[in-house]
Amino acid sequence: MDSHVVSIVRYREPLSSVREAVELCGGLDHVAPDSKVFLKPNVVFWVDGSDFPKWGVVTTSRVIEDMVVLLKERGIRKIALGEGIVSSSRSIPAQAFRSLGYERIGKRYGVEILDIHQRPFEQVDLGGGVRFRFNSDILHSDFVVNLPVLKTHSQTIVSLGIKNIKGTIDLPSRKKCHAAPSEEEFHFMISRLADRMPPMFTLIDGIYSMERGPGYDGRPRRSNLLIGSKDILSVDIVGCNILGHDPAQVPYLAFAAHNRGRSADMSDVRQVGEPLEKVSSFHDNRFVFNEEGTLPLPLSKMGIRGLSFRKYDYSICTYCSLISSPVLAAVAKAWKGSPWDDIEILTGKVMRPTPGKKTTILLGKCMVQAHKDNPCIGEMIAVKGCPPRMKEIADGLHRAGIPVERSFLEDPGRFPAMMLSRLKGDADFDERFYRVE
Numbered sequence: 001m002d003s004h005v006v007s008i009v010r011y012r013e014p015l016s017s018v019r020e021a022v023e024l025c026g027g028l029d030h031v032a033p034d035s036k037v038f039l040k041p042n043v044v045f046w047v048d049g050s051d052f053p054k055w056g057v058v059t060t061s062r063v064i065e066d067m068v069v070l071l072k073e074r075g076i077r078k079i080a081l082g083e084g085i086v087s088s089s090r091s092i093p094a095q096a097f098r099s100l101g102y103e104r105i106g107k108r109y110g111v112e113i114l115d116i117h118q119r120p121f122e123q124v125d126l127g128g129g130v131r132f133r134f135n136s137d138i139l140h141s142d143f144v145v146n147l148p149v150l151k152t153h154s155q156t157i158v159s160l161g162i163k164n165i166k167g168t169i170d171l172p173s174r175k176k177c178h179a180a181p182s183e184e185e186f187h188f189m190i191s192r193l194a195d196r197m198p199p200m201f202t203l204i205d206g207i208y209s210m211e212r213g214p215g216y217d218g219r220p221r222r223s224n225l226l227i228g229s230k231d232i233l234s235v236d237i238v239g240c241n242i243l244g245h246d247p248a249q250v251p252y253l254a255f256a257a258h259n260r261g262r263s264a265d266m267s268d269v270r271q272v273g274e275p276l277e278k279v280s281s282f283h284d285n286r287f288v289f290n291e292e293g294t295l296p297l298p299l300s301k302m303g304i305r306g307l308s309f310r311k312y313d314y315s316i317c318t319y320c321s322l323i324s325s326p327v328l329a330a331v332a333k334a335w336k337g338s339p340w341d342d343i344e345i346l347t348g349k350v351m352r353p354t355p356g357k358k359t360t361i362l363l364g365k366c367m368v369q370a371h372k373d374n375p376c377i378g379e380m381i382a383v384k385g386c387p388p389r390m391k392e393i394a395d396g397l398h399r400a401g402i403p404v405e406r407s408f409l410e411d412p413g414r415f416p417a418m419m420l421s422r423l424k425g426d427a428d429f430d431e432r433f434y435r436v437e
Contacts (some may be wrong), residue, residue, distance in 0.1 A: 002266055003230055003231045003234075003268075004229070004231050004234045004270055005024075005025045005026065005225065005229060005230070005231075005270045005271075005272060006025060006228065006229040006231075006234050006235050006237075006269055006270070006271050006272070006274075007020075007021045007022075007024035007025040007027075007226075007227070007228045007229070007272050007273045007275065008021075008225065008226075008227050008238065008242075008271060008272075008273040008274040008279055009021040009024065009225070009226045009227075009228075009273050009274065010225065010226075010279075011206075011225065011226055012116075012224075012272060012298070013109065013223040014062060014066060014067070014162050015066045015069060015070075015087070016201050017066075017226060017266075018063060018066035018067060018070065018203070018226060019066075019070060020165060020226075020273075021203060021226040021227070021273070022070060022203070022228060024195070024228070024273050024310050025227070025229050025230065025272065025273050026230065027071060027201040027203065027228050027230055028071070028074060029144075031071075031074060031143050031360065032142075032368065033074060033075035033077070033314065034077075034078075035076055035078065035141075035142035035143050036078040036080070036140070036141045036142045036143070037071055037076055037078065037079050037080070037141060037142065037144070038079075038081075038082060038137060038138045038141035038143070038144050038145070038198075039067060039068070039079065039080065039081045039082070039085055039111075039144075039145045039258065040063055040065065040082065040083065040138065040144060040145070040146050040147060040164060040165070040168060041058070041147045042058065042059045042083075042147065042148045042149045042159075042164050042167065043058050043059070043083045043085050043096060043100070043167075043203075043321060044057060044058065044086060044167075044214055044215070044318070044358060045085055045086040045087065045215075045318070045411065046085055046086070046087060046092050046093070046095065046096035047412060048088070048089060048091075048092055048095070048179035048202075048412055048414030048418050049095075049412065049413065050412060050417065051413075051416065051417070051420060052216050052416035052417075052419065052420060053216040053220060053419050053420050053422075053423060053429070054135045054216070054219040054431075054434050055208040055210075055222075055423070055429050055433075056149060056150075056151055056196050056204070056208040056209050056210030056211075056213065056218065056220035056221065057151070057210060057213070057214065057215060057216050057218075058149065058434065059147045059148070059149055059205045060102070060103045060205055060207050060208070060433040060434060061100050061102075061105075061433065061434050061435060061436050062207070062432075062433045062434075063147060063203065063205045063207065063406055064081065064102075064105065065101070065105055067095060067147065067203065067275070068081075068105055068109050068111060068170050068310045069109075069138070069187055069255075070087065070124055071145070072109055076213045077110065079109070079110070079111045079112070079113070079114050080112040080113075080114055080137055080141070081102060081105065081106070081109065081111050081114065082113075082114035082115075082116050082137055082138065082168075083114075083115075083116060083167055083371050084115075084116035084117050084118070084135065084167045084168060084169075084170075084200070085115070085117075085167075086318050086319060086322070088387075090117075093115040093117070094115065094191050094199065095242060095243045095307070097113055097115070098139055099434075100434055100435075100436075101377075101434075101435055101436025103412060104326050104435075104436040105436055108436075109305065110215060114137055115169060116133075116135045116137075116167070117170075117171070118137075119135055119136060119137055119209070120136040121133040121134060121135060121136060121143075121169075121170045122134060122136050122139055123392070124139070124196050124433045125255075126192040126193075126195050127192065127194060127195065127259075128192060130188070130189050130258075132169045132170075132173035132176070132193075133169060133170045133172070134169055134173075134196075135169070135170075135276040136167045138168050138198070138209040139196075139197075139198070140200070142197050142198060143198060143199050143201070144197055144198050144199070144200040144201070144304065145200070145201050145202075145203070146161050146164055146165070146200055146201070146202040146232065147164075147203055147204075147205055148160050148161050148163070148164035148200075148204055148205065149204070149205050149206075149208070149210065150205065150206030150208075150210070150223060150225060150227070150242065151207040151209060151210035151211075151213035151214055151215075151218075151241055151244070151283075151329055152210065152211055152212060152213050152243055152245075152283045152284065152285035153213050153214050153285055154212065154213070154214070154285055154286065154287055154312060154321075155186075155312070155313075155314050155316075156187070156190060156250070156252060157245055157249070157250045157251075157285050158240045158243055158253075158285070158333065159214050159241075159432060160202075160204055160238055160239040160240065160243065160249055161194070161202040161204065161235050161236050161237070161239070161253065162190065162191065162193055162194050162232055162233070162253070162256060163190060163193070163231040163252070165193040165194045166190070166193055168353070169193075174304070174317065175317055175359045176189070177189050177190065177317075178314065178315050178316065178317040178348075178349065179315070179349060180197070180314070180315075181195070183248070183251075183313070183314040184251065185390065186314045186315075187252040187314075188250035188251075188252070189279075189303050190252040191251075191252040191253070191254075191255035191256040191259065191405065192255075192256075192259070194256075197232075198244055199230075200230070200232055200237075201228065201229070201230050202228065202229055202230075202232050202235045203226060203227070203228040204225075204226070204228070204239045205226065205244070206224070206225030206226060206227060206233060207222070207223065207224055207225070207226075207227070207237075207433060208220050208222060208223065208225045208429075208433070209221050209223040209243070209283060210220065210282055210283070210331075211283040211285075212283075212284060212285060212287055213285070214284070214324065215244075215322060216239060216416065216419050217325040218421055220423070221281075222428035222429070223279075223281070224243065225279055225287045226389075227239050227242065232257050233253070233257060233260060233262065233426060234269045236256075236277065237253065237257075237264060237265070237266065237269055237398075238266070238269060238271060239397070240253060241266070241276055241280060241281055242276065242280050242281070243280075243282070243283045244279075244280060244281060244282030244283055245282075245283075246284070247264040247265065248263075249263040252393055255397070255427070259326055264421035277329045286392070287311075287312075292311055293310060293311045294308040294309070294311075295307065295308065295309055295329060296309070297370075298332070299328065299331070300334055302332060302335055303335075303337070303425075304331075304332075304335050304340075305339040305340070306339035306341055306342055307340045307341035307343050307344075307345070307402070308343070308344040308345065308354065309328065309331070309344075309345045309348065309356070310344075310345070310347075310351060312324065312347065312348065313348050313350060313351065314348075315349035315350045315351075315366075316347050316348035316349075318412045319386065319387035320347055320348065320363065320364045320366075320387050320388075323364075323388065323390070323393070324347060325407060326390075326408070326414075326415035327363075327393060327397075327404075329408070329415055329418065330394075330404040330405060330409050331397070331402060331404060332398075332407050333401050333404070333405055333408065334397075334402055334404045340358065340400075340401055340402055341358055341400075342357055342358035342360065343357070343358070343359045343401070344357040344358075344359070344360045344361070345360075345363055345400065346360065346361070346362055346367050346371070347363045347367060348364075348366065349366040349367070349370060351367070352371075353371055353376045353377050354376075354378075355375055355376045356378075357377075357378060357398045358378050358379060359378060359379045359380075359381060359401075360377045360378065360380055360381070361381045361383060361397070361400055362380065362381070362382045362383060363383050363388060363393065364383065364384075364385065364386065364387060364388050364394075365384055365385060365386040365388075365406040366386075368383070368384050377388075378397070381399055381400055383395075383396040390409040390410050390412075391406075391409075391410055393409060394406045394409045394410060412433050
């Protein structure tokens with residue numbers, strides 16, 4: 001039962017708050033000084049050459065540095081900090097690590113900083129027919145410190161400890177998740193991610209939480225919470241409850257519980273620290289669409305007609321999902337009140353064209369391969385690429401008669417800047433949490 005202890009602590013100040021969360025649940029007990037420790041933050045992605053809202057998206061550098069200090073206090077010398085960032089360029093991870101202060105952490109504390117995509121991978125059989133290629137460094141560590149963010153997720157409802165391990169598998173393995181033959185199989189694959197990990201302590205960074213995550217187009221909140229446990233399922237169950245969702249209704253958590261012979265509830269979890277009911281606050285995971293599921297509700301309320309941009313599904317991967325929001329914003333800016341000419345935009349891998357539509361835009365390599373010979377399509381506009389380039393997307397939209405502002409899509413900083421402007425002047429959102437002084 002001791003392994004199912006979960007601590008909930010209010011974040012109040014550097015180091016002491018993280019120390020309290022760790023000590024309440026015995027998170028680093030029995031980690032020997034000669035252990036090789038791997039820290040896994042949640043960076044997800046990075047915007048090249050531009051600032052963007054990191055709150056509730058990226059693990060705070062404050063929590064990372066505090067964890068490193070606690071490890072060093074225990075005499076641990078072999079520490080690696082690694083992440084596999086979604087990026088379009090090999091230079092972006094280094095830029096992210098530098099901006100977040102990881103280089104300073106490396107020099108100050110002797111921590112090895114790893115871009116997982118430039119490291120070896122090994123095939124791991126997770127059981128149940130699930131096989132992924134994992135980063136070798138984390139597999140061969142003695143102990144893992146898992147540092148996810150407290151967030152909901154548009155596809156998986158929540159994204160916490162188990163889901164954070166997805167950042168340690170290679171790109172083909174990530175794409176395999178989204179190529180699952182069904183949504184149930186997708187969740188089953190996610191549920192297995194942590195099953196072959198070394199001993200682990202998970203500390204969910206809830207200094208900032210995110211509603212409608214996982215990206216910066218959601219709604220961040222200043223929540224000031226730290227949730228820790230040596231048991232990854234237990235900490236995810238508690239984190240899920242804090243976000244206002246029933247873990248039994250989160251398919252991958254239900255699968256993970258079943259695989260461990262447990263229930264996806266609090267029945268065998270001992271929670272210490274702040275009472276759960278005092279810190280819980282509902283965070284929606286859904287981007288709301290109209291009743292037909294053909295347009296996001298804000299675009300539908302604008303009166304946009306003649307366009308169907310269907311609701312995302314489980315099969316859209318991180319790369320293409322990052323494209324959807326700026327494309328929708330560009331479409332909204334292009335609307336001048338006159339109906340467009342019966343256009344449909346399809347994403348992911350499993351969407352099917354609607355017979356009778358005049359123009360169908362296939363967005364991304366997977367959609368193009370799935371429907372390049374589909375006789376139901378009238379005029380086909382195939383925007384290839386994995387992911388497709390914004391210039392080609394703009395070309396395709398113009399060809400279909402949607403006059404999007406090209407510079408809005410082609411300048412990678414425009415949409416992030418628009419999202420950042422929403423939080424301008426709000427003292428709750430402090431960039432210092434993402435710097436190492």
